[in-house]
Amino acid sequence: MKRALFRTRIKFCGLTRAGDVRLAGELGVDAVGLIFAGRSPRRIEPQAARALREALAPLVDAVALFMDNSAGEVRDAITHARPTLLQFHGSEDDAFCRRFGLPYLKGIGLKGAEAGLSGRVLHARYPHAAGFVLDGHASGQPGGSGERVDIAAIPDDMSKPYVLAGGLSADNVYAAIRSASPWGVDVASGIELEPGIKDGALMRRFVEEVRRADCIELGDNGDIGECNACGR
Ligand SMILES: O=C(O)c1ccccc1N[C@@H]1O[C@H](COP(=O)(O)O)[C@@H](O)[C@H]1O
Numbered sequence: 644m645k646r647a648l649f650r651t652r653i654k655f656c657g658l659t660r661a662g663d664v665r666l667a668g669e670l671g672v673d674a675v676g677l678i679f680a681g682r683s684p685r686r687i688e689p690q691a692a693r694a695l696r697e698a699l700a701p702l703v704d705a706v707a708l709f710m711d712n713s714a715g716e717v718r719d720a721i722t723h724a725r726p727t728l729l730q731f732h733g734s735e736d737d738a739f740c741r742r743f744g745l746p747y748l749k750g751i752g753l754k755g756a757e758a759g760l761s762g763r764v765l766h767a768r769y770p771h772a773a774g775f776v777l778d779g780h781a782s783g784q785p786g787g788s789g790e791r792v793d794i795a796a797i798p799d800d801m802s803k804p805y806v807l808a809g810g811l812s813a814d815n816v817y818a819a820i821r822s823a824s825p826w827g828v829d830v831a832s833g834i835e836l837e838p839g840i841k842d843g844a845l846m847r848r849f850v851e852e853v854r855r856a857d858c859i860e861l862g863d864n865g866d867i868g869e870c871n872a873c874g875r
Pocket residue numbers: 656657676678680682683684685708709710732776778784785786787788789790808809810811829830831832833
């Protein structure tokens with residue numbers, strides 16, 4: 644695939660501090676994930692989400708992440724966080740995910756029960772999904788554990804955008820983008836000091852590595868061509 648002027652989208656997930664949200668915007672990150680899943684160490688209360696939302700720069704998406712939350716909890720989070728996108732990581736079906744009137748991403752664990760499902764099956768199961776988050780963890784398990792995604796497990800017939808997640812960091816995101824060419828990349832633990840506490844230097848290095856991967860144009864035969872932006 645030729646990647647002329649392609650820009651890999653970046654989502655930082657599980658932010659809990661307004662300063663981290665501000666820095667994400669300054670670094671040019673496309674989306675910031677606020678986690679309402681009960682099983683997450685990065686979970687925030689809806690009221691706390693309001694302050695984080697206010698720290699978000701314009702033109703940056705706020706993504707509200709859920710895992711088997713009740714409809715009431717999802718609505719409460721939406722009221723406070725005013726997300727532009729929802730992300731579901733549990734056993735929610737398409738009807739549940741779409742009932743809130745916002746576009747949604749469905750998180751799929753590439754290990755366990757959902758391993759080996761084709762893109763065709765995923766698209767049929769979640770026909771209204773805007774895209775998918777393909778994550779390294781087993782289905783039924785919460786993400787955010789740093790469990791490394793196996794690029795070989797990505798279905799080869801994904802027709803909707805997918806975001807790659809699972810154990811990504813500044814040390815491996817370049818290689819992951821070069822081999823999988825995802826629509827976007829999503830990271831939680833790889834940019835933090837401890838769950839929910841992000842590290843500015845790791846955030847910056849992660850973005851730099853994504854930009855470096857995007858700077859290379861791959862020809863149809865996989866050869867590395869010159870940089871689209873700088874011509875080198
Ligand atoms: O991050 C969490 O705590 C979490 C909890 C429940 C479901 C999903 C969760 N996070 C998602 O998992 C990916 C990968 O995380 P990591 O980079 O491997 O630590 C993260 O980007 C979130 O979208």
